[in-house]
Amino acid sequence: MTPHRILLIAFLSLVPMMLRAATIEMHVNGLVCAFCAQGIEKKLRKFPATADVVVSLEQHLVAVALKDGEDIPDTELRKALTNAGYTVTAIERSDTSIEAIRSRLGQQKP
């Protein structure tokens, strides 16, 4: 195998990781009380792939920052939110950083 081919294979093997989302944004119904919503953060932080969690009652939003190259399946996310007592209406993945989401929501890192 030529060095060029080895480099090409190595590069191609990295592409899926590079394409993975940085964050997962979930739209959640019933999110009205911060005291009761703690279960969401507690559950989501237990995933090994979770780097950070942001919750917004105003936007009915729960965002999870993912560790590099990792992901959490939608079924696991829905299960976690259901076990916290809430209903997930949509799940979206994006490359938006958690800091950008915090900034958009007007929140500061605790």
Added chain:
Amino acid sequence: MTRWSENLVGALALIAPVCAFTKPIAFANGTTVMLEYGAGTMWEAQIFYAPQYNYSVGGGHVEFDSDITPETVRITYARLNYLLHRWNLESAQANVFVWGGAGAATGNTFSGTELTGNAGAQADYETRRVYASLKTDLQKANAFNIRVDTLQLGIAPYKHDYNQIATWFVVQARQYTDDIHHGTEVAALLRLFKGGAWIEAGITNGGKLQAMAMFNF
């Protein structure tokens, strides 16, 4: 109620940080601790663990001290709480909880220890600005039949968000059976919560302290 327990609950209510309405189930794998001082006629401590989001198990201790007769009743009980139904709306949540349990009671109007049964229900509705809760809780034995009915209506002066302190102004109306208290006891309460800590405190129409603290972890 003994003087030490009255002082303990009163002190906890004053130092603990105070949320929209109390729930007997927090979230799956969550523990809830609740302490309530009810205007000299009742105080209660509870601890519940929720294996799943729709039920919790635990127990509590409640003491009733009639302000009409010399009757005092102390009950220690085990209980199962069940979330009968939850409505998760876009900007609101509503719940119906039911519970039941059994315990042992002592008191000054009967001898020895009596076996007690406990049953209750709660319906609530909450947005980030208003909430309403109606709760009924029955403690029954051969020697007594004490039911406490509580209505709470709350309004928040601003919409709190996650990681912010939430503030609620609450009006509570409560009635006791079994001559624990005559008529409807009305209390004006200030409720504050942040993170896993909730405290509320206020004054009843009889000028007495009404307070509650709750913690989720």
